[in-house]
Amino acid sequence: MKSIALLGYGTVGSGVYEIIEKNLEDIKNKYNIDLKLNLILVSNLKKYSSHNEFNLFTNSIDVIKNASPDIVIEVMGGLHPAYEYVKYFLEHSKHVITANKDLIAEYGEELMNIAKHNNVSLMFEASVGGGIPILKPLKECLGGNNIESIAAIINGTTNFILSKMYDENMGYFEALKLAQDAGFAESDPTSDVEGLDASRKISILSSLAYSKKIDWKKIKTIGITDINLNDITNAKSKKHKIKLLAISKQNDGDVYLSVRPVFVHRSSSIGKIDNEFNGVVIDGDSVGNLMFYGKGAGKYPTASSIFGDLIAIMQNQVDNSNIKLSSDFNFIKNFPLKSKWVLRIDTNFPDETTSQILDEFSNLPITIDKSGDNKSLYITVSEFTEDELLEKIENLKNISVKVTKYFLIYE
Amino acid sequence: MKSIALLGYGTVGSGVYEIIEKNLEDIKNKYNIDLKLNLILVSNLKKYSSHNEFNLFTNSIDVIKNASPDIVIEVMGGLHPAYEYVKYFLEHSKHVITANKDLIAEYGEELMNIAKHNNVSLMFEASVGGGIPILKPLKECLGGNNIESIAAIINGTTNFILSKMYDENMGYFEALKLAQDAGFAESDPTSDVEGLDASRKISILSSLAYSKKIDWKKIKTIGITDINLNDITNAKSKKHKIKLLAISKQNDGDVYLSVRPVFVHRSSSIGKIDNEFNGVVIDGDSVGNLMFYGKGAGKYPTASSIFGDLIAIMQNQVDNSNIKLSSDFNFIKNFPLKSKWVLRIDTNFPDETTSQILDEFSNLPITIDKSGDNKSLYITVSEFTEDELLEKIENLKNISVKVTKYFLIYE
Numbered sequence: 001m002k003s004i005a006l007l008g009y010g011t012v013g014s015g016v017y018e019i020i021e022k023n024l025e026d027i028k029n030k031y032n033i034d035l036k037l038n039l040i041l042v043s044n045l046k047k048y049s050s051h052n053e054f055n056l057f058t059n060s061i062d063v064i065k066n067a068s069p070d071i072v073i074e075v076m077g078g079l080h081p082a083y084e085y086v087k088y089f090l091e092h093s094k095h096v097i098t099a100n101k102d103l104i105a106e107y108g109e110e111l112m113n114i115a116k117h118n119n120v121s122l123m124f125e126a127s128v129g130g131g132i133p134i135l136k137p138l139k140e141c142l143g144g145n146n147i148e149s150i151a152a153i154i155n156g157t158t159n160f161i162l163s164k165m166y167d168e169n170m171g172y173f174e175a176l177k178l179a180q181d182a183g184f185a186e187s188d189p190t191s192d193v194e195g196l197d198a199s200r201k202i203s204i205l206s207s208l209a210y211s212k213k214i215d216w217k218k219i220k221t222i223g224i225t226d227i228n229l230n231d232i233t234n235a236k237s238k239k240h241k242i243k244l245l246a247i248s249k250q251n252d253g254d255v256y257l258s259v260r261p262v263f264v265h266r267s268s269s270i271g272k273i274d275n276e277f278n279g280v281v282i283d284g285d286s287v288g289n290l291m292f293y294g295k296g297a298g299k300y301p302t303a304s305s306i307f308g309d310l311i312a313i314m315q316n317q318v319d320n321s322n323i324k325l326s327s328d329f330n331f332i333k334n335f336p337l338k339s340k341w342v343l344r345i346d347t348n349f350p351d352e353t354t355s356q357i358l359d360e361f362s363n364l365p366i367t368i369d370k371s372g373d374n375k376s377l378y379i380t381v382s383e384f385t386e387d388e389l390l391e392k393i394e395n396l397k398n399i400s401v402k403v404t405k406y407f408l409i410y411e
Numbered sequence: 412m413k414s415i416a417l418l419g420y421g422t423v424g425s426g427v428y429e430i431i432e433k434n435l436e437d438i439k440n441k442y443n444i445d446l447k448l449n450l451i452l453v454s455n456l457k458k459y460s461s462h463n464e465f466n467l468f469t470n471s472i473d474v475i476k477n478a479s480p481d482i483v484i485e486v487m488g489g490l491h492p493a494y495e496y497v498k499y500f501l502e503h504s505k506h507v508i509t510a511n512k513d514l515i516a517e518y519g520e521e522l523m524n525i526a527k528h529n530n531v532s533l534m535f536e537a538s539v540g541g542g543i544p545i546l547k548p549l550k551e552c553l554g555g556n557n558i559e560s561i562a563a564i565i566n567g568t569t570n571f572i573l574s575k576m577y578d579e580n581m582g583y584f585e586a587l588k589l590a591q592d593a594g595f596a597e598s599d600p601t602s603d604v605e606g607l608d609a610s611r612k613i614s615i616l617s618s619l620a621y622s623k624k625i626d627w628k629k630i631k632t633i634g635i636t637d638i639n640l641n642d643i644t645n646a647k648s649k650k651h652k653i654k655l656l657a658i659s660k661q662n663d664g665d666v667y668l669s670v671r672p673v674f675v676h677r678s679s680s681i682g683k684i685d686n687e688f689n690g691v692v693i694d695g696d697s698v699g700n701l702m703f704y705g706k707g708a709g710k711y712p713t714a715s716s717i718f719g720d721l722i723a724i725m726q727n728q729v730d731n732s733n734i735k736l737s738s739d740f741n742f743i744k745n746f747p748l749k750s751k752w753v754l755r756i757d758t759n760f761p762d763e764t765t766s767q768i769l770d771e772f773s774n775l776p777i778t779i780d781k782s783g784d785n786k787s788l789y790i791t792v793s794e795f796t797e798d799e800l801l802e803k804i805e806n807l808k809n810i811s812v813k814v815t816k817y818f819l820i821y822e
Contacts (some may be wrong), residue, residue, distance in 0.1 A: 019555045019697055030732040125552060131698035133544075133552030140726070141536060141544030144430045144718030269704070272683060286430055286715040287542035290705035293680070294698060304697040307555030315551070317728050321441040 015303030131301025145284030542712025556695030
């Protein structure tokens, strides 16, 4: 018998409950193990008084600690007390499965080491990409590769908003409201729309991919709140879309990481990931480009990943590898490759300024488009690193040309 | 120390050799294990006399049997003697990793049971989808799902040929030659172009997904050899592409399986998988639609998957589940859902016949297109199962209309 305690019973928690109940017999047949979900931690007990297994519910963590379950599934979210609970159970040699990206981005390394020290598993497949199997394939199946880059759409809310803006010419706030009504965005959408959620997830992915200690708070993170329909229209005119992309690249001792809205060609792998879907493109030196695509959030997709972790525990897959995350690397914040960029200029200026702009980007092909409403100008330039571009943007200020926004064209 | 014997040293074998050599130190750091590739079986020893580790090579399986390696990697291909060798080593409690889809499609269940009986692993991630992690995600990460369907492009050669026909208006034989010159197609391409390779792979995927005993030889398998440029042009006119799709669906006690060229919309997930790339779309009841995309063949992608299996063995991931493949299901050969179809008619007939054709498909919308060279007619019909369609096709013979080819429009 393996006993399970579930910490949290929100959308994901109830999905986990259902998927466990549904698969009890299958687990029994396959592994000769009686799984038993025997405690559920909630803050408001009364809310569940009509649940047909109300006897499983408790609002006391001590009740769960005393019950000493074999496996703890943490789906409370947030940093505290999730951190204290997870730490406690790992220290008491209980396997822990969590969907909590905030927790893993912040305390992942410490908790993994505690798990290892106590010979139990800490698993968190659901913390990145919802239902998409990505961490296990990355760590295990692709373990023979030197991972060179990751490019990922890993926040469904912002992808939904940007898709609506693109497909239906909807303004940002209207699209945000639609996302909230559809249940994709929370009432306080800050973490999603400012890119923080994606930042945490790319830090988890990149830490595992590169065996590097990555502090998600250091990642240059640009959200989508100041993207307007002129930007979208300009992207469309170039057969591109705007996507909130989490990017990381490893090269020698350098690791570049960012979360930023980029222009991507609409027929590229990334450009085809729309609405609430997520996609992760991984480039390994042996395997080449791989893409994993699916639903990055939601009750059942997330529960599916949690259950996958449970199966690994049924199969006694305790990770016996040495976790050594290196801090010995340069954390690069500006995009280091010579690339194309789109600059938005919202101010009007006299015609002669145009030639001064051309001068600034001399000898390299640039195009200048006006927005439909004549309020903005879009300049496309090529072959600059972000550092070089920022210098140009600084120079443009001397001729009173203020770049209000610039986008990487990700190819 | 873990000793490895490599059976075979062709393209994939040499890739495995390189990837093991490259990762020895990493494995030592992560798992405190000294991996040692200490024997390589080849048929023609002389060929490798200038190899810098020629001392590892042998042409005698007995030498390898006597050396009693911990892990055997089989990349010889073919059924015999691969089967006898793999069986021998499993029976002698050696872990076996193989890339051999023919072997797994034919003897997979027997060999898995021998492995289980001897408490060792038989792993074959590389046998389906080359470098794409698919079997482990399917078995483990998605283990909480009832898998409802799989649709996959899992033969790179045919996808390359069809892409060339579509993109460059190239005839079948010209495209085949190009595939052979590029090293994608073998000199005898039968197994690829007749769909047998894809059939074996979808049988492996489906056996694992549905826990059913699937005989790949029973799968309705239609290749791509009789697809012509008129077919391609007709697909284009409908914004579709023709793809060789391996399909399986599970519903109650029914399992439908086929490998067949289908029309798919060019902007669908499947429609975007081009050239030598593979893609597998899995639909699970909890997770929804997932897609795994990448290089389905080649030296390093295949070696990458084999190395992933090796990592699982380093982590002591011996599958302890009970393998029970059920035979208790209906094997459905004709596409069971009401669908759209495209029928090709190569014979000329008088105008009045057109109205007779319309009669046959009465009350349902149909369209009739002529091919550019006027040699063929394409009739698009909707809302028929394949059984119903075949009846209609039979009836058409009575009015001297011979359907020379028909395509499922897969949506």
